[in-house]
Amino acid sequence: MPAVLKFTDVVVVRDQRTILDVPDWSVEESERWVVLGPNGAGKSTLLDLASAQAHPTSGTIEVLGEQLGRTDLFELRPRVGFASTAMSRRIPGNERVLDVVMTASYAVTGRWNEQYDEIDRRRALRVLAEWQLEHLADRTYGTLSDGEQKRTQIARAVMTDPELLLLDEPSASLDLGARENLLRSLSSYAANPDAPAIVMVTHHVEEIPTGVTHALLLRDGAVQAAGTIDETLTDEHLSATFGLPLHVTVADGRYSARATA
Numbered sequence: 001m002p003a004v005l006k007f008t009d010v011v012v013v014r015d016q017r018t019i020l021d022v023p024d025w026s027v028e029e030s031e032r033w034v035v036l037g038p039n040g041a042g043k044s045t046l047l048d049l050a051s052a053q054a055h056p057t058s059g060t061i062e063v064l065g066e067q068l069g070r071t072d073l074f075e076l077r078p079r080v081g082f083a084s085t086a087m088s089r090r091i092p093g094n095e096r097v098l099d100v101v102m103t104a105s106y107a108v109t110g111r112w113n114e115q116y117d118e119i120d121r122r123r124a125l126r127v128l129a130e131w132q133l134e135h136l137a138d139r140t141y142g143t144l145s146d147g148e149q150k151r152t153q154i155a156r157a158v159m160t161d162p163e164l165l166l167l168d169e170p171s172a173s174l175d176l177g178a179r180e181n182l183l184r185s186l187s188s189y190a191a192n193p194d195a196p197a198i199v200m201v202t203h204h205v206e207e208i209p210t211g212v213t214h215a216l217l218l219r220d221g222a223v224q225a226a227g228t229i230d231e232t233l234t235d236e237h238l239s240a241t242f243g244l245p246l247h248v249t250v251a252d253g254r255y256s257a258r259a260t261a
């Protein structure tokens with residue numbers, strides 16, 4: 001079984017500056033990764049590569065066993081679920097929530113003339129129910145709260161039954177209750193052995209759902225540490241990543257961090 005994601009000697013250069021340098025990183029099917037790092041560390045760039053939205057300047061990337069640059073992206077992309085604020089901005093505000101989720105089957109945003117099967121509709125309704133959104137199926141996307149929009153983005157990302165799920169800051173900007181509810185949903189989704197491999201980006205260790213197995217820490221485009229979450233999310237690695245002395249605590253599978261000086 002090949003790795004779900006494999007980066008080898010990957011370098012991304014923009015404006016003559018190296019914004020990402022990942023010599024060796026792979027994600028296996030059963031793994032759930034969190035990618036942490038300060039603003040500008042290269043986290044979104046990493047997800048753009050993993051979702052086959054961008055190519056590296058050098059190095060090789062294999063997504064679901066297919067090497068970028070040697071594969072048909074239109075076949076590959078539907079196999080990868082991707083939820084991010086950038087994707088959210090492409091969703092028309094007047095689109096019905098059910099359609100936002102259903103159009104994922106056709107890799108489009110904004111309903112046009114596609115013919116949808118009853119099977120797509122039933123699946124979309126099931127996915128909406130799984131993410132506690134069924135009561136909002138007929139609402140328009142633009143009228144949803146931030147928390148409801150985040151859930152809808154994730155529902156859309158899982159609609160195609162992806163083999164890899166990428167989440168860019170799924171709980172950013174949510175209030176405490178909405179964040180905790182979303183983290184609970186993500187934890188139970190991740191706990192299902194049939195769930196795909198997950199790579200989730202966040203700025204805050206408090207936003208890591210229970211069940212995450214691995215962590216990749218980035219600073220200025222470079223990997224500070226990567227591996228199992230308990231070996232990676234240490235005081236030493238986190239302090240080096242964020243550039244100040246930090247103390248990490250874990251309680252019931254949830255992490256928190258605070259400055260020590």
Ligand SMILES: Nc1ncnc2c1ncn2[C@@H]1O[C@H](COP(=O)(O)OP(=O)(O)OP(=O)(O)O)[C@@H](O)[C@H]1O
Binds near residue numbers: 014037042043046203
């Ligand atoms: N097309 C581009 N041209 C020039 N610089 C770029 C380009 N895309 C990204 N960058 C720069 O690369 C760096 C990494 O950006 P990226 O968005 O991946 O970081 P990030 O870790 O996701 O940041 P944040 O947490 O603020 O979202 C930043 O300094 C950004 O300004």
